Amino acid sequence: MRFVIVTGMSGAGKSTALRMLEDMGYFCVDNLPVQFVGKFAELINMPSSEVTKVALGIDIRSGHALEEMGKVLDDMKASGFKYEVLYLDASDEVLVKRYKETRRSHPLAKHGRVDSGIEAERARLTFMKKRADYILDTSPLLTRELKAELEKIFVNNQKYRNLFVTVLSFGFKYGIPSDSDLVFDVRFLPNPYYIDELRPQTGNDKAVQDFVMETEQAVQFLDKLEDMVDFLIPNYIIEGKNQLVISIGCTGGKHRSVTLANKLYDRLKKCQDYGLKVEHRDIEKDSLRKR
Template sequence: MAEAETPENGHHIVIVSGPAGSGRSTAIRALEDLGFEAIDNLPLSFLPRLFASPVPRPVVVGIDPRNREFALDRLSCAMSEIEQSVGQAPVLVYLDCDAQTLVQRYSETRRRHPLSPHESPLVGIEREIALLAPLREQADVLIDTRTMTPHELKAELSLQFGDDEARSGLAITLQSFSYKRGLPRGADMVIDVRFLKNPHWMPSLRPLDGRNARVSAFVEADPDYAGFYARLEDLLSFLLPAYRAEGKSYFCVGIGCTGGQHRSVSVVEALAKSLAAKGWQVSIRHRELERTTGDVAPVPGMGVA
């Protein structure tokens, strides 16, 4: 059999596992952004067949106990078959997280745990951690996500599996938020734009958000906007190269206003376009818009965190 093309870093096949809520979906999406073909929760009987013929690019497969065929011995056999077929052992990435943190995450999302749909999340979490304990011991890469934000997890995976350009870059996230709901977790810098005139008090603009051209025009017409925005760009132009030179792989800037709908969103959108035009890797997130509509449109050419 012809050997499939292998990335320069040697990681050809990655299997991601860990308890529900530990960040498995985030990890799979992060690897997909790095050029991996992503497959989540594939039945274990199909896993060896996936690699029966040459694979043109690296693959990440998510495996967890929701799978009706899940069994540790079956997974071990499948990984052995893959190694024999491809000539390279899969890299097992295990996302570790303590029960208390997982309970907190489930309380925030109000989801039922897949292993305890009619009981408390804690019951399912403890069952899953015990079930996956042997897999954790076998992991090639063990990542403790208990204090990690999604952006930090993405940055860690980029360091582990990205190419030289990804490892040497600085991923920037710009996040709009409402001060009424508290500061965003994991923000490296927070900017308050509540001094700008608020479109909320304009009846025609209130139903819109900061991505709308009319709202942006209103915000930018504030006499204080131009001076503030120029100074903010200058500050980031100075800081970002310095952080990159220091080896920092991610940087999150929170832009906050009263409701997180108009001024902060408008500033994030403008700043994201400006930084992307200068060659920075930028993602945007509008926290309050996600809460209300789940609809966050990315800036062209950029991802959404």
Template sequence: MLSQAAARPVIITGLSGGGLSTAAKVFEDKGYFVSQNLPPQLILEMIDLAASDESPVDRIAFVTDVRARMFNGSLLGTIEEIKARGYDPFVLFLEARDDVLIRRFDSVRRTHPLQLGETLHAGIERERIELADVRDRADVIIDTSNLSVHDLRRAVEASVGELPADRQHVTVESFGFKHGSPRDADIIFDVRFLPNPYWVEGLRQFRGTDEPVAQYVLSQPGASEFVDKVVELLASMLRGYRHEGKDFVTVGIGCTGGHHRSVAVSEAVGDKLKQRGDLEVRVLHRDLDRS
């Protein structure tokens, strides 16, 4: 029988060029049996097969993209049917900005599956429209625009964890506004009201994960009060999200470069959320190593 972890079959989907193959490798490394580009009906059959007493499969994941539309059935319909059969599917959706997707396709000299003899941009736009409903139902959305392969692996691992079905997952992600806001964040806070350690003698070379910077940032007037109010606000919002069936929430906390203030505050918010004991909390620093 499927274990508790595998009772949540994983659907990895999203935009072509968004990083689906990299995400699939993460799940393979975590012990999942990963099938790629199965027609919708075969996904259902595979889940039932994996649930049988004779199945050697303990955890199962599927990678599927817009090419599955060539077969009868839709991905959204498949997700609903999986739920109707008593499973709790976890849907991971990967995307990126148009300019990034175009650059990725150009680098490998591939055409987009929905290009249809037109421009690459037209194909990407068609795909966004076709997958919009699935994106709306996703448990976790990851924007891979600014992520290296290694960063993407860390983002998938941080967002997914071990997929316990009975707990909410919160990812607290620091970032730098000069690199763009994370498109996959559900909530964004701006901590640029705090003094920047970058301009303090002896602190520039450190990061918000280092004690001197963390102590400096969190000792500033209003800093600890801000952390407490963010946690208090999130407590209320998380209850609402849970009521609406949203178990995966990403909180973005930004400063200028994503090195100091946002990192220290994200760590502090993450620590306080972990103290609640009823959440699966991950802290991710998107721009910590960027110049």
């Protein structure tokens, strides 16, 4: 029996995650009253039960009864019942944006501001986050990427650390990404922009990559960056960090930064201890400005 409790912030993707888990063969129940959770666990774990995988959604909709969930989990653990807690999170900025896009009201905001409801919800869910076996920050994730992470944990049973790494290229002339944890400037490298045949291409093209990486400085930079990231990530995992954004910038975010971001991604993807993606924030902005 695999019993997963899906919880976390409203707007972080719990309903989506439950639908995905259902597609993966889990028997899913959402918003079951907290008072019934223990009894439900007993019934689902009876020898006559044919259900082997369960996902149970519990969140702020439980109202004040949510406070009883800690005791429920303690009782389940004391009885020898094994469960896992998946906590879905997202940054305040992303949650506010999602609520504005869907035009839904936050369950704790009532007629007030969304961010005040988010703040109150974080405080009330702190005890559940501390109990979580898996913390997924969905801020940087596309739907397919969330699905891949869930499959890794709950289908393929791969070892999972609560960290998702985004390698992000950007252009300094468009501003440093506000969610950056580590920022690296590669404007010291020769710029393909000044080569006529390379100017319209990007760091996704082999010709640009070859031009950037043919310099000794680019190779040394990449080696040293990989070495530092390999040192930092295990320590971030120990510290409990669940999202790391490594931003690499050049002037326009089209050539050098894209090349180095791709190369760093290629080197890091061999490790299975954390989620990983590469993004190019400003790669198309130069061409858009010229239209």
